[in-house]
Amino acid sequence: MMKLLKIFFQLSIAILLLSCNQNTSEENKPTVYLVGDSTVKNGRGDGSGGLWGWGDYIGQFLDTSKVEVENHALGGTSSRTFQTKGLWKPVKNSLQKGDYVLIQFGHNDSGPINDDFRARGTIKGTGDESEEIDNMLTGKHETVHSYGWYIRKVIKDAKEKGAIPLVMSPIPRNDWNNGNVPRNKNSYGGWAKKVAEEENVTFIDLNEKMASEMEEIGEKNVTGTFFYERDHTHTSAKGAVLAATLVAEGIQESENSLNSYLLENPQIKLPAKKDVYIIGDSTVASNNDTLVGWGVPIDRYFDTTRVNVYNKARGGRSSRTFRGEGLWQAVLDSLDEGDFLLIQFGHNDGGHIDKPKYRGSLKGMGDETQTVEFSEDSTEVVHTYGWYMKKYIDEAEEKGATPIVLSMIPRNIWHGDKVERNDDSYAKWAKEAVEEAGGYFVDLNDSIASRYEDMGRQKVKEFFPKDHTHTNLEGAELNALVVAKSLNQLKGSGIRDYIFIPKNQSKKGQENKK
Known part of the structure; x- marks a missing residue:
């Protein structure tokens, strides 16, 4: 018994000394x-x-x-x-x-x-x-x-x-x-x-x-x-x-x-970058040397030392087919908390619902559906444009990302000296999707149409080399600048902190006014 007490006493002293040494080390x-x-x-x-x-x-x-x-x-x-x-x-x-x-x-x-x-x-x-x-x-x-x-x-x-x-x-x-x-x-x-x-x-x-x-x-x-x-x-x-x-x-x-x-080989860690993902159609996407979407030059207005910009837009896609083809799932799997998602669809949503290219969505914001039967005995349940847009918003927010919906850019269609808007259809529904599901909204349709009107029909015609929908690089650059300025004014979203518009770009386009 005495031997056990002696061992216990020695262990207690050792633990006490170790504790004192650790405290002294911390104090010093x-x-x-x-x-x-x-x-x-x-x-x-x-x-x-x-x-x-x-x-x-x-x-x-x-x-x-x-x-x-x-x-x-x-x-x-x-x-x-x-x-x-x-x-x-x-x-x-x-x-x-x-x-x-x-x-x-x-x-x-x-x-x-x-x-x-x-x-x-x-x-x-x-x-x-x-x-x-x-x-x-x-x-x-x-x-x-x-x-x-x-x-x-x-x-x-x-x-x-x-x-x-x-x-x-x-x-x-x-x-x-x-x-x-x-x-x-x-x-x-x-x-x-x-x-x-x-x-x-x-x-x-x-x-x-x-x-x-x-x-x-x-x-x-x-x-x-x-x-x-x-x-x-x-x-x-x-x-x-x-x-x-x-x-x-x-x-x-x-x-x-x-x-x-001093460390002999310090391992320096810079702040982790956030990601900005862009989804949309050919007016946003990288198409070819002649037809360029605004998503191509937009990265020049982002602080790319702090964010990565990924343009995942794809020509010919609608809010429906971008999901149906699995393009959205690939983006969704990559989204992390704190990232941003820019969404612009509408140009192809007015297409046929049940005929090739099978990309149209139902008009409006409702929950109605239409079942489309294909020749290979498969079917698809098609929803409204608003339903698809709200799904993008909801799923992005579930990942902790910030969704920002942009109404589609206007086509080069004029009525007198005014550019045709779609504020009674897709621009309206895009805004309503944000109002119902959350996120942020940029009325790109109106802001670009206003810029076109300032510049005049003849100048704007130069931006559309093939048709009234797709811009060349010069048109894409102008649209990207409008997008950047709009994002820079988007209070509360957090994205404005990563936008930088050079002074020589702040008034770009003004020299082309009528």
Whole structure:
């Protein structure tokens, strides 16, 4: 009995010691804190609008089994307002000996020192000069210091807590001058370096590193991949990864102890892309070199770094036959939660129901059916156009996808100076399908007809080389632009976040007005 008690006692001591060692290990696990502006963390750090900061990815370069990463950067802040808004204080209070603080400010420090909009500017340079103001934005009296003064304060506060600061120069903007990216060595980058050297802390010239990489890649390849054309300051996911890669490189090149936590072969994961599927007939599909549907050029208006666009439309199909031939099932099997489905049918639904090509659907929105008997002793139960459209909507929503119904594009049929609509038939029923089943609706029939009327009959005639239904590439491009603009106005659907219309496209077609 005594022997059993002795073994039990020894086991208890061993378990207690193991527990203490584990707790000590967890307690000693350092944290890497990031402070900065939107180029370090954009928005909530969830990639809204496709914009990311390098701080959202730096953790993928570090061994997070040995070190924690906390990104406290906030968009719109300067070295001054990050402190005056109280954002630095909780970070400072959390710091433990052996923690790290990565610091990057400068993009917003050049703004006005005192205004009623942002009041975030700092005095240029690294000196001790200051300016007394009654802050027009906050209503408080404030002493404003230099950029260098604020950076120096963060460094000193961190050191007082036993933490290890690292200072970065601000990433470059996507501005170009004869193939070169301007540096900020004579402003915020240079001032950040000066303060870091004076305080004897690690400095990473992120501005120079990234500008050099951008020049090697080239302006044409940088814009649209690492930065968006619409924004020269904030990076895409790939741009953020590039910046994070260079931060990690700078850490590795330094004598800073943080380099011991760098992964030897980091596996970088970019955000998963969503999928946009398009189903429809030949006015949407890729047909041949002469006849082109709007689904062919539509991908130029999507952010394809964040979404894949799959045009599954097929010429000659109706809402009925796209299902009957198994084309819809293949799309449905591929749909995932968060994807989008664009649906446009109608051109072929008015065909024969019980004669070759057997593609017509019953008119309207009802539940009536017609049984069609084929020569090989098989039958098909045919439903209304509205029934088929609602089935597409219901089944897409069951998969967690967002269905968007577009009324069919108008034919090149005119009555006087007006293009013929089908707003008493298929366009009407398409809208009613959405009203009854859910999803979103785009009145493409009316919006394109209106654009045709602005351009005039003679110009529009050039878009239809064979008949009054199918467009050439130029017509498809115009229609795709109308689709993109319509989707960009579709509130609540989520798809507008992935649409981008270049400035030179925003007024396309206006020059062809009558």
